[in-house]
Amino acid sequence: MESREHLEQAAAMWIARRDAGPWTAEDAAALHSWLAESAGHRAAYYRLNAAWHEAGRLNALKGSGASIGASPKQPTGVVEAPDSGHARSQPRVARGRQAIRHLLKSAVAIAATLLIHIGGAAILWLHGAHHPNLYITALGELESIPMPDGSRVTLNTASSLRIDLKRGMRRIDLDHGEAFFEVAKDPTRPFIVAAGDRTIIAVGTQFSVRRENGDVRVVVSEGTVRMEPSGRESTQPRGTANALWPAGTVALVQGDSVLLQKEATAEIDESLSWRIGLLTFHDTPLGSVVAEFNRYNARKVLIQDPGIAVIPISGVFRATHLAPFIHLLEQRFAVQATVEDDRVLLSASERAAQ
Amino acid sequence: MEDTVEDWFRREILPHEAALVRFLSRRRASPMEVQDIRHDIYVRVLEAAERQRPLTPKAFLFSVARHLLIDRARRERIVSIDLRADLDGLNLLIDDLSPERRATGREQLQRLTELFERLPARCREVVWMRRVEDLPQKEIARRLGIAEATVEKHLVRGIRLLADALYGTERSKRNEGVSPLELELKHGE
Numbered sequence: 001m002e003s004r005e006h007l008e009q010a011a012a013m014w015i016a017r018r019d020a021g022p023w024t025a026e027d028a029a030a031l032h033s034w035l036a037e038s039a040g041h042r043a044a045y046y047r048l049n050a051a052w053h054e055a056g057r058l059n060a061l062k063g064s065g066a067s068i069g070a071s072p073k074q075p076t077g078v079v080e081a082p083d084s085g086h087a088r089s090q091p092r093v094a095r096g097r098q099a100i101r102h103l104l105k106s107a108v109a110i111a112a113t114l115l116i117h118i119g120g121a122a123i124l125w126l127h128g129a130h131h132p133n134l135y136i137t138a139l140g141e142l143e144s145i146p147m148p149d150g151s152r153v154t155l156n157t158a159s160s161l162r163i164d165l166k167r168g169m170r171r172i173d174l175d176h177g178e179a180f181f182e183v184a185k186d187p188t189r190p191f192i193v194a195a196g197d198r199t200i201i202a203v204g205t206q207f208s209v210r211r212e213n214g215d216v217r218v219v220v221s222e223g224t225v226r227m228e229p230s231g232r233e234s235t236q237p238r239g240t241a242n243a244l245w246p247a248g249t250v251a252l253v254q255g256d257s258v259l260l261q262k263e264a265t266a267e268i269d270e271s272l273s274w275r276i277g278l279l280t281f282h283d284t285p286l287g288s289v290v291a292e293f294n295r296y297n298a299r300k301v302l303i304q305d306p307g308i309a310v311i312p313i314s315g316v317f318r319a320t321h322l323a324p325f326i327h328l329l330e331q332r333f334a335v336q337a338t339v340e341d342d343r344v345l346l347s348a349s350e351r352a353a354q
Numbered sequence: 355m356e357d358t359v360e361d362w363f364r365r366e367i368l369p370h371e372a373a374l375v376r377f378l379s380r381r382r383a384s385p386m387e388v389q390d391i392r393h394d395i396y397v398r399v400l401e402a403a404e405r406q407r408p409l410t411p412k413a414f415l416f417s418v419a420r421h422l423l424i425d426r427a428r429r430e431r432i433v434s435i436d437l438r439a440d441l442d443g444l445n446l447l448i449d450d451l452s453p454e455r456r457a458t459g460r461e462q463l464q465r466l467t468e469l470f471e472r473l474p475a476r477c478r479e480v481v482w483m484r485r486v487e488d489l490p491q492k493e494i495a496r497r498l499g500i501a502e503a504t505v506e507k508h509l510v511r512g513i514r515l516l517a518d519a520l521y522g523t524e525r526s527k528r529n530e531g532v533s534p535l536e537l538e539l540k541h542g543e
Contacts (some may be wrong), residue, residue: 004393016509019484020491039404042360043396049518050364055485057466179457351357 002040010034012042015052018341028340053298057138100236131164137177140296140320142277150184151191156210157296157319165189178210180275183223198253203244208272216253220245221268227251227258232353244322279319283312286335289325290346298342306346308335358449359404366411367399371521374419383424391426395419465520473512480505481512 014031018024035042094122103163106170136141136157145153147163149170155161159177163169170191172181183191191202207225209216218225224244245251245260248268252259263271270280279296281289287309290301296319303309311333324342329335336349374395386532396417399408400474408414480499483489484505491509495502 004390007393009510012510018508019509020506039397039401041395043393043400046360046363046400047396047521048513048517049369050368051515052485053364054520055466055469055481167399233390306401321357339478354370 002038004044005038007040007044008048011041014045015048015206019052031341053318072338090134090155097351105225124251134160134162135163139298142275146166147184149186149189152182154181154182156274162197174211176211178208178212178274179273180206180208182206197230198224199228201226201228205247214255216251218249218251218252218253219268219271220247220249221265221272225249227253273316274319277319279315281312281313286329286333286346289313292321293317293325297322299308299344300342301326301344301346303346305346308333308346311335358399362403362407362411363396363400367396367415368521370412370415374415377419378415378423391419392421395422398422467521469516475507475514477512477515480508481516484509 008303011072012147014034018027018031021273035045077254079250094211126270128134135143135153135155137146137157139158141155145155145163147153147165147170151170153163154177155163156175159179160175161177161179162173162175164173166189168189170186170189172179172191174193174195179193181191181193181202183205185204193200193202193209195209195216196214198216200207200218203226205220205225207217207218208218209221209226211258218227224246226244236270241257248262249262250263250268251262252261270282270334273280279289279292283293287303289310294300299322301322313333315325322344326339328336329346330349334349338345338347371392375388375392378391379385382388395415395418399415402414403434407524411474470482473481476498480494483494483497484491489497491502495505498505506511
C-alpha cells in the first residue's frame with residue numbers, strides 16, 4: 001500500500017514532467033496507465049493538478065493592470081501602471097524597500113495593490129491605481145455587475161475592466177475581454193467605454209464591447225452608440241470618427257479600419273447569447289466555432305486536419321460544456337475527436353457525414 | 355465525453371478541503387496523520403463517485419470522513435463515548451445546504467497572490483516563471499543559474515505546496531504559518 005507521501009510525490013512529478021514538455025502520445029498513455037492503477041493515484045493527481053491549474057489562472061488575470069518586469073538576477077525591473085497619467089513615466093525600480101517606497105510615492109493613491117516578492121524584488125501589481133473598482137472574470141466565468149447609477153455590466157469570460165463613476169462622467173476601462181453594457185439614462189453624465197485607443201460613447205443604450213489583440217468589436221442591441229479615437233486629438237476625419245451606430249450594428253475595428261454590418265434583432269440577440277452562458281452559431285465555420293469555445297474552456301479544442309475547419313456549424317451550446325458539442329461533431333459531421341487530459345483534438349473521420 | 359470525474363472532484367470536493375481538514379484536525383493531533391486521513395477520504399469519495407455521482411457532494415464528503423474516523427477509532431480501540439457523541443452530534447445540514455459564496459475575480463486574484471506568497475522563495479520563483487511568465491524550463495534554469503533538473507525539483511515541490519496552500523488549511527497557530535506539507539518536507543530532508 002503506497003504511502004500518501006509517495007503518491008503525492010509521484011503525482012507531482014507527473015505534472016511537472018507534462019508541464020515541462022515535450023509530451024508525447026506515449027507519455028500521455030503512460031500517465032493514463034498510472035492513473036488507472038488505483039484511485040489513490042487519481043486522488044493525489046486530481047488534487048495537485050487542480051491547484052496547478054488554478055495557479056495558471058494568474059496568467060489569464062495578468063493581462064489587466066500592470067505589466068510585470070522583474071528578473072531575479074537583474075536588480076532592476078520596470079513596472080508600468082495602467083492608464084494613469086503619472087505612471088506613464090514610471091521610473092525603473094531597483095530592488096529593495098527603498099525602491100518600493102519610491103514607486104509608491106510616484107503612483108497616485110494606490111487603492112488595491114498586490115505585492116508579490118519574487119527573487120528579492122517586489123513585483124507590484126498596480127491594479128486599480130485610483131480606479132478601485134476593478135472587476136475580473138476567470139476563464140469560463142460570467143459576472144453581472146450592477147452599477148450605482150442603475151446601469152448594469154455583464155462581464156464575459158477571462159475579462160477585466162474598471163468602473164469609474166464621477167460626477168460628470170461614467171467611465172469604464174475595458175482592459176481586455178468582453179462586456180455587455182445596459183446603460184441607464186443620465187443626461188448629465190455620458191457613459192463611455194474606453195477600449196485601448198478607441199472609446200465608445202453610449203447614448204442611452206445596450207451594447208457590447210469586445211477587446212482582443214488590439215481589435216475592438218461592438219454590437220449594439222438597443223439605442224445608439226458613437227465611437228471616437230481615445231484621447232483628445234482625433235486623427236480621423238470627423239465624419240467617420242463620430243458616426244452614430246444604431247441598434248443592429250456590428251462594428252469590427254481593426255487598426256484604422258472599421259467594418260460595419262447590420263444585423264436583425266434576432267441575430268443580435270444570438271450573438272449576445274453568451275450573456276446567458278450560451279453560444280449560438282449559424283453556419284459558422286468549425287474553425288471559428290472552436291476558437292470561440294476555447295475562450296471559455298481550459299480544455300482547448302485543436303483542429304488537426306485543416307480541411308475540417310470550414311465545416312459550417314449551426315446550433316446553440318452551453319459555453320462551458322464541451323461534451324455536447326464534441327458529441328454532435330462526432331455524430332453528425334465527419335469529425336473524429338480524441339479527448340486528452342487537457343485538450344481535445346479534432347480530425348477528419350473516415351466515416352462520411354450523415 | 356461527460357463532465358469528467360476529475361472536473362467534478364475539482365468543483366465539488368476540493369473547495370471543502372479547508373473545512374474538512376479543520377474537522378479532522380479537531381480529532382487528530384498530528385498534521386501528517388490529518389493529511390493521510392484526508393487522502394484516504396478522497397480515495398473513497400473518488401471510488402464512489404466513479405460509480406455514481408453523489409447528489410450532495412459536500413454532505414457525502416463529510417459522511418465518508420465520519421465513517422473513516424469511526425473505523426480508525428475502532429481499529430485503534432479508542433472508542434470514547436465523547437468521540438462518538440461528537441461525530442454523531444455534528445450538525446452539518448445547515449452548512450451543506452448553504453451554497454458557497456462564489457469568489458469574485460478580484461478575490462481570486464487576491465487569493466492567488468497570497469498563494470504564491472506562501473511558497474518558499476526559490477520555489478516561488480520557479481513556479482512563477484513557469485506558470486505565469488510561461489518560460490520554458492531551460493530558460494528558467496539559465497536565468498536562475500541552476501540545473502534543469504533542479505528546476506524540475508522545485509516545480510515538483512511547488513506543485514505540492516500550491517495544493518496545500520490553495521485547498522488546505524489556514525495557517526495553524528501551532529506551526530506558525532508553516533503548512534503541514536512544509537513540515538513534512540523539512541523532516542524528510
